Amino acid sequence: MPGVLPDSAIRAMISQGGITADLPITEAQIQPASLDLRLGRVAYRIRASFLAGKATPVAAKLADLEMHRMDLGAGAVLEKGCVYLVPLVEGLALPPGITAVANAKSSTGRLDLLTRVITDGGTEFDRIPEGYTGPLYAEICPRSFSVLVRPGMRLNQIRFRHGPATLSDAELTMLHRAEPLVTGEAVIDGGLGFSVDLRPAQGTLVGYRAKPHTGVIDLDRIAHYPAPDFWEELHSRDGRIILDPGAFYILVSREAVTIPPDYAAEMAPFLAMVGEFRVHYAGFFDPGFGHGAAGGTGSRGVLEVRCHEAPFVLEHGQVVGRLVYERMQARPERLYGAGIASNYQGQGLKLAKNFRAD
Numbered sequence: 001m002p003g004v005l006p007d008s009a010i011r012a013m014i015s016q017g018g019i020t021a022d023l024p025i026t027e028a029q030i031q032p033a034s035l036d037l038r039l040g041r042v043a044y045r046i047r048a049s050f051l052a053g054k055a056t057p058v059a060a061k062l063a064d065l066e067m068h069r070m071d072l073g074a075g076a077v078l079e080k081g082c083v084y085l086v087p088l089v090e091g092l093a094l095p096p097g098i099t100a101v102a103n104a105k106s107s108t109g110r111l112d113l114l115t116r117v118i119t120d121g122g123t124e125f126d127r128i129p130e131g132y133t134g135p136l137y138a139e140i141c142p143r144s145f146s147v148l149v150r151p152g153m154r155l156n157q158i159r160f161r162h163g164p165a166t167l168s169d170a171e172l173t174m175l176h177r178a179e180p181l182v183t184g185e186a187v188i189d190g191g192l193g194f195s196v197d198l199r200p201a202q203g204t205l206v207g208y209r210a211k212p213h214t215g216v217i218d219l220d221r222i223a224h225y226p227a228p229d230f231w232e233e234l235h236s237r238d239g240r241i242i243l244d245p246g247a248f249y250i251l252v253s254r255e256a257v258t259i260p261p262d263y264a265a266e267m268a269p270f271l272a273m274v275g276e277f278r279v280h281y282a283g284f285f286d287p288g289f290g291h292g293a294a295g296g297t298g299s300r301g302v303l304e305v306r307c308h309e310a311p312f313v314l315e316h317g318q319v320v321g322r323l324v325y326e327r328m329q330a331r332p333e334r335l336y337g338a339g340i341a342s343n344y345q346g347q348g349l350k351l352a353k354n355f356r357a358d
Helices: 007-016 058-065 106-108 169-179
Strands: 020-021 035-038 042-046 066-071 076-079 083-093 098-104 113-119 133-142 145-151 154-162 192-195 205-210 231-235 240-243 248-257 263-269 299-307 312-315 321-328
Touching: 007 020, 035 083, 058 066, 058 106, 076 133, 083 113, 098 113, 106 113, 106 299, 106 312, 113 154, 133 154, 192 248, 231 248, 299 321
Parallel strands: none
Antiparallel strands: 020 083, 035 154, 042 066, 042 083, 076 145, 083 133, 098 154, 113 133, 192 321, 205 231, 205 248, 240 312, 248 299, 263 321
16 A cells, blocks of 8 residues: 555564664654664765766765765764764665655754765665665754764654555645645645744734854753853844845744644745745654544644845744655654653744743
């Protein structure tokens, strides 16, 4: 049956050798519709981001681009503005008909960590064709903050598909009629559109902007860092803000969305013609996100925004992205937020889990 593979199918792939690992894969890595990937013990500082290209192993390119290597065993700092390549603990031996797509985990994106998976012979970031057998690598570029990492940290996740899984606009419209997917009017065009909230129901706080000169963030420390040390608050009284080129922002969608238990979703960037900015880094929404079956009442999407070449005026209600819904091959055994450590169920405007509000 076509669709995104649920947790039970991921466990089966592990036992059958479709997913390999240098160390045993833990239950904590298995999410309702994805698998967390772990950093290995070595990080390579490289001169530039790259793709291996057809029939070329990553190691061949690394020999030319490597500047130096670091042992992550005792912890090592990945510096802001630098590019690193880290071999992952997990590898793949994908069976026929199964493809994979990777993405940054939610907390990774909210820290402005640009991290993408590459493979031997790869011609695209984060996209892995059926039949691929070989290692996986994480390419990491901290954009706003330097970070301390260790082996086993999980910055990326991978989702597996059997055959076509994406809902057409007609199918998405029918699903929304049967079970509302979003508060307010549904804008369906190449997925479910969502807009930015710059007129909050209470107060004037609409988001955060990363400060340019901060300390190092240890990714293992949860609710540890005072948010004001790393972020400045953004307030708006007229429903708009001006994005500065090169700056990184945390904003929130106006709509609260739900992902029914038999579906998954991926956040996709909106058309570039709407403005010179990037809307997301982390993109997977698991079955049960914001859904009543998992204790949710709708959850708003956090927007990780980076402006490009020119200052840009962002207005309340402006459509900035879309959720592409996919059918699950089967319902997961566990839903997002139901009996698992889900940090962002029922979220509103929220920074990464490493920060505390002082």
